[in-house]
Amino acid sequence: MKHSALPFFAGHHRQERLGARTVFSPLPVMTNVPPVRRTDWLTRKHSHYIELGGAGGSLFQTQILYSFWVLGLLLFASAFWGPPGSGLSDGQGWAGVWAGHYQEVWIGPNQWVMEFSWMNFLGTVLLLGMGPGFALFITIKMLWEHQQQLRRVLPFRFHRQRREVMLSRWDKRTRRTEVRIFPWEDMCAMVGEGSAVSVSGVMTMASLFFGINSDERPGYFWSGMNVGTLSKEVGAGEWEMIRRYMEEGPEAIDEPAPVTFDGMIEEFCRERKIPRCAFSPLRRLWWELNGTRFGILRINIQSRLQQRFAERYFAAHPEQAAWSEPLPPEQWAKPSERLTRCNQLLAEQYAQGRTIFTVGDVRELLGEVITAEEEQVLAP
Structure with a gap:
């Protein structure tokens, strides 16, 4: 051909x-x-x-x-907890989020009652679910x-x-x-x-x-x-x-070598012509934290x-x-x-x-x- x-x-x-x-x-x-x-x-x-x-x-x-996902989790935690008065939960966790669904409604002179707001509830669901939902869609x-x-x-x-x-x-x-x-x-x-x-x-x-x-x-x-x-x-x-x-x-x-965590460390050391003992503990910690095991x-x-x-x-x-x-x-x-x-x-x-x-x-x-x-x- x-x-x-x-x-x-x-x-x-x-x-x-x-x-x-x-x-x-x-x-x-x-x-x-x-x-x-x-x-x-x-x-x-x-x-x-x-x-x-x-x-x-x-x-x-x-x-x-x-x-x-990790970055999204950190941003979510920051927005969810936050300092009192600024976070979504007002520093009280899910109880604070649920309390935020209630708002005062005026019913007469000097008369206020707390009523559940479905609009606040819907807004919370969208706010909390949009980020993870989008991330899940992209990942899948x-x-x-x-x-x-x-x-x-x-x-x-x-x-x-x-x-x-x-x-x-x-x-x-x-x-x-x-x-x-x-x-x-x-x-x-x-x-x-x-x-x-x-x-x-x-x-x-x-x-x-x-x-x-x-x-x-x-x-x-x-x-x-x-x-x-x-x-x-x-x-x-x-x-x-x-x-x-x-x-x-x-x-x-x-x-071909089996793809394992230890095998990747050995391959890394061999490519750089360094002994296994020279593999930095900080680099190993980074590999543990950056999703390497999930990738393997x-x-x-x-x-x-x-x-x-x-x-x-x-x-x-x-x-x-x-x-x-x-x-x-x-x-x-x-x-x-x-x-x-x-x-x-x-x-x-x-x-x-x-x-x-x-x-x-x-x-x-x-x-x-x-x-x-x-x-x-x-x-x-």
């Missing part, structure tokens, strides 16, 4: 006002970036294929939702949509012996899961890093994207995966993990849901399950001459201390012509 070319290539770097983007593939070349050994979205590893997907990214999303909506996505889309499978990738997507028109197989060297990957400026400072965010071009809509992606990452360098290391598995073998990466629980639940869907799907589609089987060595696919030549040229560049972030568009190394239309699209 021939795919329409996308307007970027490995090594292309685009700098924008508040962000930057670096392309790693098409043509998955060496990056000269230290690879990570595993990630939370590496869900399965075999000698001939790996699966990427699961609930990667759910941890950060869960922490955001958790913070949203996000959890439901993510769960539905995991029930509809298979983890991406990278088959190193075939040098092919199995991707899937949910077709809204036919309401079914669509699965296709693409060449590994056609896979697109890039890392983007952006900054958000506010009165309190600058916040930097990064994400790694990999996917495949669409034949039906040239210039668009047929399917892809976007995962948040700490920085563009970490994103490059995560892509390099995939590339090394495909090019060097299963020894290049570690087994959610990741494990949602990962099991997707695995169950994958098992049912492949049981119903044996021809695609057969694609995942190992091949005898004589049938293993080989890297293209173009990729081999490009890596040889890059090795000379990397020997001078460069990386994929500084080497430039690798088509220039290969002596390939970049059309005027492509230069116009790629120009920042």
Whole structure:
């Protein structure tokens, strides 16, 4: 299957006002970036294929939702209790709220009675219920949509012996899961890093994207995966993990680790090359308070849901399950001459201390012509 070319290539770097983007593939070349050994979205590893997907990214999303609820609870407590004379309960708890539903009504000269006000009651219900109700709606909506996505889309499978990738997507028109197989060297990957400026400072965010071009809509992606990452360098290391598995073998990466609290601490220490004893008690306390345990629980639940869907799907589609089987060595696919030549040229560049972030568009190394239309699209 021939795919329409996308307007970027490995090594292309685009700098924008508040962000930057670096392309790693098409043509998955060496990056000269230290690879990570595993990630939370590496869900399965075999000698001939790996699966990427699961609930990667759910941890950060869960922490955001958790913070949203905690902040709402603090605001509610502040408005509910408050100091006497200003809080909704006048400092008396629910008894004070209930007492506030009564108001004095004049019935004659110097004659007042306390009557229950349904308007005050309705106002209290709306005031107390609007915030939690909105928060509950947003939380349920996000959890439901993510769960539905995991029930509809298979983890991406990278088959190193075939040098092919199995991707899937949910077709809204036919309401079914669509699965296709693409060449590994056609896979697109890039890392983007952006900054958000506010009165309190600058916040930097990064994400790694990999996917495949669409034949039906040239210039668009047929399917892809976007995962948040700490920085563009970490994103490059995560892509390099995939590339090394495909090019060097299963020894290049570690087994997927169960997502546990202790496991995350060990992963944190290993990425920063510090001993476990150097993990700060204050950081552990912050992890305990910021919803990390809820995120871990959610990741494990949602990962099991997707695995169950994958098992049912492949049981119903044996021809695609057969694609995942190992091949005898004589049938293993080989890297293209173009990729081999490009890596040889890059090795000379990397020997001078460069990386994929500084080497430039690798088509220039290969002596390939970049059309005027492509230069116009790629120009920042």
